[in-house]
Amino acid sequence: MRLQDIAKLAGVSPATVSRVFSHHPNIRKDVREHVFAIAKAHNYHPRLSTKQRNVVIILPGDEIYPIRTCLEMVMMALTFVLPKHGFRIEVLPQDNIERLDSIQFCGAVAIGAEPDDFKKWSDRFSAPLVLVDRDAPANSPNVYSVRSDEAKGMELAIGHLYERGCRKIGCIIHGMAGTGNADIRRTSVAKALKSRKLPSDGLIQLSRDDNYVEIIGKLLRQNVDSLFCPGGNAGIVTAYALSLFNKRVPEDISLIASEHKLYSCYATPPQTTITQDHIGLAEIAANVIDSHLEKSRLPQRSVLQYSLIARDSVKSLDS
Structure with missing residues (x-):
């Protein structure tokens, strides 16, 4: 199955299909959804452009993720790691997620978001989504999970x-x-x-x-x-x-x-x-997006270990 075949089945031009897969902003919502539906029905996965290096970081609202410190530490790690992989970063609040339809991006990272909010991600976008600190929803081939044990x-x-x-x-x-x-x-x-x-x-x-x-x-x-x-x-x-x-x-x-x-x-x-391991979480997120651009795949779920930092707030009661 080629891009031209998807265009023929969808009744649009190959250029329109290309714009849909690159998330071009000047595509009507009904056309975008129709093309994605045709592609999914025929198990067609477009090759993402290696020139398009924009990654969207999706931040949750307080009502979803009240623990701001972990959010900040993951965010710091992502802003350190992603540019090292050659990615540009755009930050988007989850309550404004509809803007994704008008943004050109090659991958997204959501921090602490509830999996049910992204059950239809693979129906809408060909780019991968990495959920940090959460498990991926079932039957979502383009959604990955990287979390701690x-x-x-x-x-x-x-x-x-x-x-x-x-x-x-x-x-x-x-x-x-x-x-x-x-x-x-x-x-x-x-x-x-x-x-x-x-x-x-x-x-x-x-x-x-x-x-x-x-x-x-x-x-x-x-x-x-x-x-x-x-x-x-x-x-x-x-x-x-x-x-x-x-x-x-x-x-x-x-x-x-x-x-x-x-x-x-x-x-x-x-x-x-x-x-x-916040840097480790960010590295895996970057590697997942890189692997999609290179038409390869990493495991859909990655789990990293916690570590303990022993300082002075625990007294030995046995001594």
């Missing part, structure tokens, strides 16, 4: 606290049930506690920004000896909340949070954290 990350933190003698670990997970990574983190923390025969009832809490301090107070009343607070600005907020309750880290309570490049190592005391 949340289960292993939660295990890493709980294991470190356990090795230091902590036996009643409270956990506050930023986010709400059914959104983002909240559910998999909660399940993974519960599994890590259970495998060590540690209590979990009432000790694993989901939290919004506006009730974080209140939940820390509830956990302290249960006499936890440590806190694990993955996600976003949790390290900053937790340190502040503990100061309100006159609790010192690590003398009174140990703490592990998510890495915050501008805070974690400068906190008092410097915080032990788990961290994603």
